[in-house]
Amino acid sequence: MASPLTVFDHLALHPLVADLPGRWIRRLAALGTSVTWPESTRLMREGTPLDHLWLPWSGVVMLDFHLPGHGDVPITLTGGDGVLGWSSLIPPYRSTIGAFIVEECHAVELRAGGLRNLIAEEPALGFELTDRLLAIAADQLHAAHQRVADVRGLDSADRLG
DSSP states (O other), rough: OSSSHHHHHHHHHTTTTTTSOOOHHHHHHHEEEEEOOTTEEEEEOOBOOEEEEEEEEEEEEEEEETTTTTTTEEEEEEEETTOOOOOOOSOOOOOOEEEEEEEEEEEEEEEHHHHHHHHHHHHHHHHHHHHHHHHHHHHHHHHHHHHHHHHHHHGGGGGGO
């Protein structure tokens, strides 16, 4: 599904950045390109180097992690309006989770090096993005914690908190 919308348009509609000033969205758009991944594509694995941040606008992506003795364990599904690859902004720039395309996915792909440079040039943008990405990271950590507890058969009284 080719979109008639530009990278700027998709960013202006994406919940992560839609309410940012237009000048910041224009600068972000200059770092981006539109990408499409077919169903059954492994986008990233836990621990692999990352050099992009992706903002999907359609499709379904399964986030997972590797649990010894259990293989790749699904954490949650995301897709349109999600965020993938946020750890590309934090040294050592490696994925903290895996991502597998369940249904063809379309996204804006932002070059992480360029994004890190932009954040250094625009500290206020860096603060806004950091705050928003930390909330996403916390949600993913919570979902992973619950999933590990489910896989290991722990009840809520045994969970670490």
